[in-house]
Amino acid sequence: MPTASSFLMPVYTRQPISFVRGLGATLWDEDGIEYLDAIAGVAVTNIGHAHPEVANAIAEQAGLLLHTSNMFGIPWQERLSKQLCALSGMQRGFFCNSGAEANETALKLARLHANKQGISQPQVLVMENSFHGRTFATLAATGNPAVHRGFEPLMPGFVRLPYNDTEAVRRAADCMPNIVAVLVEPVQGEGGVRPASAAYLQALRSLCDERNWLLMLDEVQTGMGRTGAWFGFQHTGVVPDVITLAKGLGNGFPLGACLARDQAAALLAPGSHGSTFGGNPLACRVGCAVIEVMEREHLPERAARLGERLLHGLRANLDGVPGVIDIRGLGLMVGIELDGPCDDLVHKALVQERLLISVTRGRTIRLLPPLICSEAQIDEITRRLTRLLR
Numbered sequence: 001m002p003t004a005s006s007f008l009m010p011v012y013t014r015q016p017i018s019f020v021r022g023l024g025a026t027l028w029d030e031d032g033i034e035y036l037d038a039i040a041g042v043a044v045t046n047i048g049h050a051h052p053e054v055a056n057a058i059a060e061q062a063g064l065l066l067h068t069s070n071m072f073g074i075p076w077q078e079r080l081s082k083q084l085c086a087l088s089g090m091q092r093g094f095f096c097n098s099g100a101e102a103n104e105t106a107l108k109l110a111r112l113h114a115n116k117q118g119i120s121q122p123q124v125l126v127m128e129n130s131f132h133g134r135t136f137a138t139l140a141a142t143g144n145p146a147v148h149r150g151f152e153p154l155m156p157g158f159v160r161l162p163y164n165d166t167e168a169v170r171r172a173a174d175c176m177p178n179i180v181a182v183l184v185e186p187v188q189g190e191g192g193v194r195p196a197s198a199a200y201l202q203a204l205r206s207l208c209d210e211r212n213w214l215l216m217l218d219e220v221q222t223g224m225g226r227t228g229a230w231f232g233f234q235h236t237g238v239v240p241d242v243i244t245l246a247k248g249l250g251n252g253f254p255l256g257a258c259l260a261r262d263q264a265a266a267l268l269a270p271g272s273h274g275s276t277f278g279g280n281p282l283a284c285r286v287g288c289a290v291i292e293v294m295e296r297e298h299l300p301e302r303a304a305r306l307g308e309r310l311l312h313g314l315r316a317n318l319d320g321v322p323g324v325i326d327i328r329g330l331g332l333m334v335g336i337e338l339d340g341p342c343d344d345l346v347h348k349a350l351v352q353e354r355l356l357i358s359v360t361r362g363r364t365i366r367l368l369p370p371l372i373c374s375e376a377q378i379d380e381i382t383r384r385l386t387r388l389l390r
């Protein structure tokens with residue numbers, strides 16, 4: 001069962017297995033045993049382990065230039081921002097090293113947006129069951145008591161509402177004068193793989209337009225092709241003011257971004273925000289390599305196709321199996337909700353089926369396979385999970 005080391009702060013429940021090598025959706029442990037990766041490092045290694053073009057970008061750039069600081073021009077940063085803006089419809093980017101930092105940037109934009117209007121006690125609407133990170137602002141935005149516990153007092157300035165509930169947002173709009181922004185995930189990942197309805201995001205968009213709030217979408221997990229589109233919001237016709245990215249953006253190299261358009265893109269000024277490592281030539285070159293591979297191989301479309309295949313396969317094999325109460329997903333973000341706690345399945349899947357899965361909120365199996373999986377690998381995930389659950 002899970003192992004502990006006396007030299008590490010025990011913040012993670014670790015499996016007693018270490019991987020030494022990977023290729024695509026395959027991993028090998030210290031004994032040379034082969035595993036199938038159906039979580040991709042929690043939606044990170046979207047184009048697979050040991051991708052040669054990523055490896056090449058890292059090696060080449062490491063031999064040229066790692067870091068100069070943001071006191072100087074960084075052409076790879078410019079290039080990556082331009083590409084991400086073209087893909088997302090945003091206009092300007094800020095680069096950092098993680099999802100939490102990307103969300104911190106978005107939340108700072110919300111504060112500046114308030115400040116500009118002379119609103120002194122601004123509130124950001126956030127959702128129940130949400131996950132936005134572990135820094136003080138992002139943990140306060142997160143809708144999970146386990147993330148808050150022991151870290152009180154929480155940073156103020158958040159109002160929590162039920163997810164996918166348009167009426168709750170309308171009521172908040174009518175009784176609270178100080179709302180300046182909404183921060184929401186297009187699909188709640190840590191919260192159990194729960195997609196927002198298109199109608200809900202559309203309603204949020206109109207309220208934001210009506211009230212001059214910023215619509216800020218946390219696409220840290222849903223972005224970069226995961227849901228079968230480049231970004232989760234692209235399934236809905238809604239265009240947000242701000243999006244945040246990380247996870248799949250660097251395929252395992254630490255890289256985060258906050259993108260914005262129009263008034264939201266004009267809020268930061270010299271000296272108002274920054275990052276030492278953020279947007280360094282190495283990280284941004286990796287981001288460009290990831291996008292190049294994703295575009296050439298049409299990986300968002302592939303994620304949509306493979307996601308359908310996975311969902312159909314799971315439904316065909318697991319519908320009616322005792323304990324399985326729902327199978328849902330969008331693209332290659334798939335959840336199987338069970339009727340009771342199932343955290344032990346992570347270990348069982350690993351040792352019995354050589355399959356990497358994750359469990360969120362105690363009872364939902366979450367699958368996030370790399371977007372480069374073959375159809376055979378998708379079917380193999382279904383086969384192994386079916387065996388495990390039956």
Ligand SMILES: *Cc1c(COP(=O)(O)O)cnc(C)c1O
Pocket residue numbers: 097098099100101103131132133134185189190218219220221222246247
């Ligand atoms: C993982 C995640 C984060 C936090 O990202 P870190 O890189 O761990 O800081 C934020 N939001 C969502 C939706 C995530 O899935």
